[in-house]
Amino acid sequence: xxxxxxxxxxxxxxxxxxxxxxxxxxxxxxxxxxxxxxxxxxxxxxxxxxxxxxxxxxxxxxxxxxxxxxxxxxxxxxxxxxxxxxxxxxxxxxxxxxxxxxxxxxxxxxxxxxxxxxxxxxxxxxxxxxxxxxxxxxxxxxxxxxxxxxxxxxxxxxxxxxxxxxxxxxxxxxxxxxxxxxxxxxxxxxxxxxxxxxxxxxxxxxxxxxxxxxxxxxxxxxxxxxxxxxxxxxxxxxxxxxxxxxxxxxxxxxxxxxxxxxxxxxxxxxxxxxxxxxxxxxxxxxxxxxxxxxxxxxxxxxxxxxxxxxxxxxxxxxxxxxxxxxxxxxxxxxx
Numbered sequence: 001x002x003x004x005x006x007x008x009x010x011x012x013x014x015x016x017x018x019x020x021x022x023x024x025x026x027x028x029x030x031x032x033x034x035x036x037x038x039x040x041x042x043x044x045x046x047x048x049x050x051x052x053x054x055x056x057x058x059x060x061x062x063x064x065x066x067x068x069x070x071x072x073x074x075x076x077x078x079x080x081x082x083x084x085x086x087x088x089x090x091x092x093x094x095x096x097x098x099x100x101x102x103x104x105x106x107x108x109x110x111x112x113x114x115x116x117x118x119x120x121x122x123x124x125x126x127x128x129x130x131x132x133x134x135x136x137x138x139x140x141x142x143x144x145x146x147x148x149x150x151x152x153x154x155x156x157x158x159x160x161x162x163x164x165x166x167x168x169x170x171x172x173x174x175x176x177x178x179x180x181x182x183x184x185x186x187x188x189x190x191x192x193x194x195x196x197x198x199x200x201x202x203x204x205x206x207x208x209x210x211x212x213x214x215x216x217x218x219x220x221x222x223x224x225x226x227x228x229x230x231x232x233x234x235x236x237x238x239x240x241x242x243x244x245x246x247x248x249x250x251x252x253x254x255x256x257x258x259x260x261x262x263x264x265x266x267x268x269x270x271x272x273x274x275x276x277x278x279x280x281x282x283x284x285x286x287x288x289x290x291x292x293x294x295x296x297x298x299x300x301x302x303x304x305x306x307x308x309x310x311x312x313x314x315x316x317x318x319x320x321x322x323x324x325x326x327x328x329x330x331x332x333x334x335x
Contacts, residue, residue, distance in 0.1 A: 001061065002070055002078035005031045008093070009124030011116060020106035027120045028093035029086040030057050032070060032078040035127060046082045047132045048121060048146075048154075050139030052161075052316070053251050054208075056092030057085030059317065068319035075326050081131070086120055088138070089113045090250045097246035103191025105250060110138075110258045114145045118153075130154040132330070133269075136316035137161045137281075144260040147267035147296075156329050157271045160316035163282050164273075164292045166259035171281055174211055175252050178204045182249045191246050198240070204248060205239050214278035214312025264295035271299035272329040274322050276315035278306035300325075 007029055014025040036045045049060050060066060069076040076083060087094040089108050097105035106112075121127045133154045135143040140162030147157045167175065182188055185200035209232070222228040273293055277284050284303055293301040302325055304310060311318055319326075 001066060002032045004061070007031075009120045011119050011123075014116065014119075016106040016108055016112050018107045018109075022095065022106060024095075025089065025116060026093075026095045027086060027089070027116055027124065028057075029084060029120060029124070030061075031085070031125070032083040033081050035082040035125075042129050043082070043127045044129070044131065045080060046084060046121075046125075046127045046130045047076055047134065048084045048086075048117070048130050050086070050117070050133070050135035050142045051088065051091070052137030052139055053255070054091070054248065055137075056087045058087075058092065060085050062317065064318045064320070068323055069326075075323060075330060075332070076132075082127070084121065084125065084127070086117055088142075089116050090247060090254065096244075097191070097250050098244040102246050105246070107253070108250065109254050109256065110142060110145055111149075113254065114142050114149060117142075118146075118150060132156045132158065134158040134326075135160065135162075137313065138255070140316070141255070141258055141260075144264070144267070145258075147269055147271065148260055148263040151266050151268040154269050157267070157269050158274070158326060158329055159271070160274050160322070161276065161279060161282060161313055163275075163286070163288045164264060165261045165288055166257075167255050169286075174207050175255065178207050178252050179249055181207075182245050185245075188245060191249075193245065196240070196243070197245050201240055201243055201245060201248070202236060205236055205243070209235060211280050212313045214276075214280070214306065214310060214314075216278065216306060216308045217311055220308050261292055261295075264292060265297075267296050267299075269298075270329060271296050272325050273299060273301045274304065274316075274325055275301075276304045276306065276310050276312065276321075278310050279313045279315070281313045 009027045011025040014022050035043045038044050070078045090096045133143050133146050140159040143157050143159040144164045181203035182200040185197040187197035222231050275282050289301050293299045
């Protein structure tokens with residue numbers, strides 16, 4: 001595994017779209033490799049990779065992602081690229097409600113998160129151009145926002161596992177179920193709890209497990225009642241240990257006003273947009289991806305067929321399944 005550098009960049013007096021301000025907004029990040037510049041001083045090799053709801057930049061160091069992409073001779077070889085793995089506002093080691101503000105933390109949204117990352121990339125890391133913006137799930141949605149908001153800033157976009165429209169239908173409903181479960185648990189106490197509201201978090205984790213999984217691999221991995229029940233209980237214990245109700249509530253609520261559909265024509269960079277056919281959150285039968293991507297000048301949408309090797313919504317992190325399309329986007333052979 002290539003060496004990583006870890007750090008924090010503090011944005012002073014960051015103003016959120018809600019009108020709220022934070023005197024110090026901390027943005028945590030990890031990087032691999034070093035930036036390279038052309039004769040004009042433009043960075044030519046920076047790659048920004050954006051995580052999903054509840055995740056962090058560290059998740060991309062897992063073998064199924066980093067082991068397929070960041071090694072010698074691989075598509076995003078850290079010896080050739082400057083790879084930036086940030087934690088979004090409200091996530092990982094970046095500023096978040098559980099740091100102390102609880103329900104007084106500013107009501108951030110996806111535009112705020114992208115604006116903060118732009119400040120990190122440009123001011124914090126001194127990067128004035130990106131070779132690639134890639135994102136998974138929430139990061140997929142952020143990729144579309146990046147492409148619209150800073151259309152000349154990147155050479156290519158690779159959104160994985162999302163839709164470029166407002167979150168509605170069943171996708172909105174399960175998210176609202178998570179938020180309602182937290183807000184209606186008496187133990188939540190308006191965000192000023194001393195112990196985590198466990199019943200709310202059990203409901204939230206159950207919904208997240210269904211939303212993020214797929215039938216074929218789950219049936220193969222847990223073919224008996226006992227195996228399924230044990231996995232569910234173990235999963236709950238492990239995930240509850242690292243979960244905070246306010247953080248989760250804010251993370252899910254940040255998607256409330258996302259809707260890039262009316263601005264997709266602004267995207268200039270080539271786009272390789274990928275979803276998986278067994279994605280509970282973005283089911284292919286909606287036909288939305290195929291319809292909306294036509295608004296983008298230089299874009300291709302790929303739907304990966306469901307197999308025992310795909311992972312539902314989580315297919316986005318298994319690079320072996322889709323890296324051939326990244327190779328195509330970068331214009332080089334995959335290995």
